[in-house]
Amino acid sequence: MGWFKAPGADPSADARGALVRVLSADRAHTAGAGVYLAGRRLLTCAHVVNAALGLRMLSPRDPGAVTLDVSFPALAAGARQARLVAWVPPRAAHHQGPVADGSLEWGGDLAVLELDEEPPPPVGPVRWLDMRAGQLVRAWYGGGQPFSYADVQVGSCDGRIGYLDGQLSGAAVDDGYSGGPLWSPADGAAVGLVMGRITAPGGAFDTQHTVRRSWGLTWQSVRQELVRVGAAPDPGARAGGAVEADDSVRDMMVGPLHILLGEPTLRAAHSTALGAALGLHTRADGTAPPVEELAHLLCTAERALPTLAESLAPSLDSRGRAQLDRLLALGRLTDAAGLLSIAEHRGLLAKLDHLTRQDPGLLPRAATAALPYVELPRSLTAARLAPEDVPGAVRELEEWPGDGSPVPEETPRLPALLRVVEYAAAETGGIACQALQDWSGRVAARLGVHASALGERRADAARWSDRSAGTGVRVLVELSRHPKDPADHYRCSVWRMRADGTAARTAVEAERPRTGREIARLVREVAGGAEGAGQSVALVAVSVAPDALHLPVDEWDGAGPDEYVPAPLGEDFHLVLRCPQIRRRSRTGAGDLKRRWSARHRSEPLIADHRISDETELVALLKTTHRDTARVLVDGPPGRRTQLLRFCLAMGVPIVLWDRAAGEGGGAVPLDPPHGPGLHGPVDELPEKVRHFRVRAYMDPRVPVRPALVWEDAELPLPDELQLADPSEGTDHAI
Known part of the structure; x- marks a missing residue:
């Protein structure tokens, strides 16, 4: 790789592009340093957070979702706000418990912060490698001044801690360096975090005392701690290094690239733009990268292929479009390509983050309606989606193929992610809807999706939104x-x-x-x-x-x-x-409910009466021939009826009807037509049919039936999942 170079490959480059300054609460001084991880997340030491808040330095107590002022001192002026989202408390070095005063080393001591907004474009993640003895590494003061660098050598490393020795010249690691990256220029990577220094004891200085020895946590121990608390950076991110290239796929890309970018000047222009988007250095001597090197980059750098396609697509004729489609198809055989370009991905995350903060249930509702036959990722099976879970949900949706509906002229199918975005747009309305639809239209055009295919899915989404909006009180x-x-x-x-x-x-x-x-x-x-x-x-x-x-x-x-x-x-x-307690006792209950609810209009009802011997037979039916059944009528004596009812709910059956007043012999008057409401016919009419039956039954003492109906609408939140309105808007009644 000669034409494209990673920043770390330049001996003069360093980690200051990812260096973070953590400010004190009054913004008067630097509490410490940190490093940009990926997305909106920053990594620093827990004791730096304590220092910023004015707390005891090595206090293990989690301060909660506090907000700190941070900045990127080397690249962007001005402070930004970041919220504490993960806390690994300082602990004694070789056992759990608080760190004793005067300790020279300790464990844990990490904090992950999340920015309120995307970092400025110059900021980028560093590459991480494991620390080893003998490495020459560099640290910076949190203020980021170029002259503040301190060069040290890893004298000893046990896999958890690295001891760092400095020369008696230049700057020494001191207060304000904690939490910053330990950068290895030779490896072009960060290998750990600065933790503390080992100082000479009080009193007269002795030549036997330790001079300029500090220590840091190795990346291998930091990574282990972050994984434990669920805050590890995405292993597919650019900070994690290159993905191994499949030589056969790379070789197959060479042909289409020659047709699309055979002219060197054109190839140089697109490659320069691609390198800038990926944060890579490129040559400025008028040359173009070899096609083989460009193909290798497309196979190994995350989002490189869709980013190149984004710049190529607007100017292509039909022949060029065919070659680009071939490239994109080859990209699906790699682990690096992804569906979205860097700009498309960043734009979508910004839009969805904003909408999710306003309506946490939006994406789960849209995904359930847009992809009724797909087993959704775990993050989208809940009623609410936290903003920090949006990137993971988008990444999973990117990996799913297009929908199964026919498309004209053998054009690509609309990807699952775009279909979900269309449903989210329809549910949102207004300017936000237009912004999402504009984004979706641009991505679809870049992918070569026929306009009629996108229009048909957009119409489906509009019909769904209209139907769901008219649910009444x-x-x-x-x-x-x-x-x-x-x-x-x-x-x-x-x-x-x-x-x-x-x-x-x-x-x-x-x-x-x-x-x-x-x-x-x-x-x-x-x-x-x-x-x-x-x-x-x-x-x-x-x-x-x-x-x-x-x-x-x-x-x-x-x-x-x-x-x-x-x-x-x-x-x-x-x-x-509704009885969510029973369903929550089942590991698959939430997924079963969503699947059955989505199939309620097409699945046949099940009658659980004397023909079903016990709950074992009922479970077998609901797992096999009635796996998508959404409606069950339960009959029989009270004890058996209660048992069957509970098994139905545990297996996610959303609609269950039974006679609450039936005695030991079962229901005297069957709930099936013509006497009862039954389960057949349009599903959505069942609550009204049950209401009509109740009106007649309550008025006629000869009708002892008392129908009870479980109706677990998967799109209606439960009390503990509610998004509450602003209390300042008032309520309707007070008692």
Whole structure:
């Protein structure tokens, strides 16, 4: 590799491009140093954080999600804010416990910070290698001044700690150096972090005392600690070094590259731009890199191929487009290429980070709707996605192939990631929607996706968003009991879901046990005061404990003392039950629920009656012939019915119907048509069918049936997953 050079390959280059200055709380002085890892993350020492906060230097106590002022002193002026996201406390060197005062060395002592925004473009990650004895390394003061460098040699290294000896000339490692990278110019890599210095004891100096000896943590021990706390940098990032090239793939790339960039001047121009995007040095002598070297770079440098394609695509004719498509297809055979260019990836992360902070449920909802037949990554199976998990989710989505829908003229299929982005855009609306769609359109054009294919998926997303937006009033209720509560009294919390997905909690005395009548009145008031009340029947979803699935919540009457007409909740609302505690006891429960819920319109219902001998047979059916079944009707005597019901919920069945009043012989009046609501027909009509049946059953004493319905809408958050609205906006009712 001669035309492209990594910064570390230049003997004059160093790690100051990744050096971080950690400021004191008053910004008056430098608390210490740090180093840029990747993304928005920075690495420093825990004792540097303590120093910045004015705490005892080696205090092991986690200060929490504090925010510090940091800067990149060598490359960018001005301070930025970074939040503490991972804490490895200082601990005694050879055992767990606090570090004693006066200790010369210790373990742990790491902190990971996350910037509020992307670092400025000149900042880039360093390459990391393991430390070894004999290496000549350089450290810098946190202020980043060029003259502050201190050159030392690794005199001894046990894999955990490296002892560093300096010459009696030049600067010495001192206060303010802690947390900074130990840079090996010969290797072009950082090999550890500065930790502390070993000073001579007090009193008169003796020639036998240690002079200019300091110590640092080796990269191998730092990496182990970061892995333990889940904060290790992505091994696929550029900081981790090059990916091994597949010689056969590299050789196959040479032909298309000759056709696309055979002219040296054109190849030099595109290669210079590519090198700048990758943070590589390139020659400025008018030469162009050999095609073979360019092919090697495309196979080994992360996002190099899509970044080159981004600059090539706008000017290509049909012949050139075919060669670029061939290159991109070859790139899928490597570990380095990726789907997005560096600029595309950075732009998407910025947009999604902002949207996720506003609506943590946006990406999981969009991914579930856009990819109903795909087993989503773990980060997208939860109801909420944290901003720090966005990069990992995007990386996983990048690896999935295009959708299975037909495309015109043998053009590429729309990638799964772009389909999710389209659904997120449709759900967002406004300027944010336009920004995401513009991004998606540019990437699709660069990939050669036909405009009609993108338009069809965009229309699908719009239809989904329109359908999900018209869900009407939704009220969530959570019931619980304390051991000393009076019989038939329950603790109650109530939320009203807003159209934007936020939840408004009613201002109630949540700690007071209430009767069923009191709870029913509260629910009626909350639902009746919601925007759009009266336009359609409201959904009231009640979360209960496993032993409360038998509660007659639907019969609780919320009519006031002066009202003529009774008002059982089950008559006026789509009263459904939820029991997440059972599902959470299953390792696969969350994934099962999402899969079955997505298949609810096409899967056939299952009748669990006397023909199913026991729960073992039920489990076997739900794992095999009814793996996607979303609807189960449970019948039989109370004990057996309860057991089958719980197994259904544990296996993620979202819709379960049973007769709460059925005795030992099972239901006297079957729940199947023509007498009962049944499970057949359009799924979304079932809550209304159950409500109609309840109205008739409550009025006719000859109908002893009391249908209970579990309705676990995978797109409706549970109480402990709610995104709460701003309390300053007020609530509808106070009791």
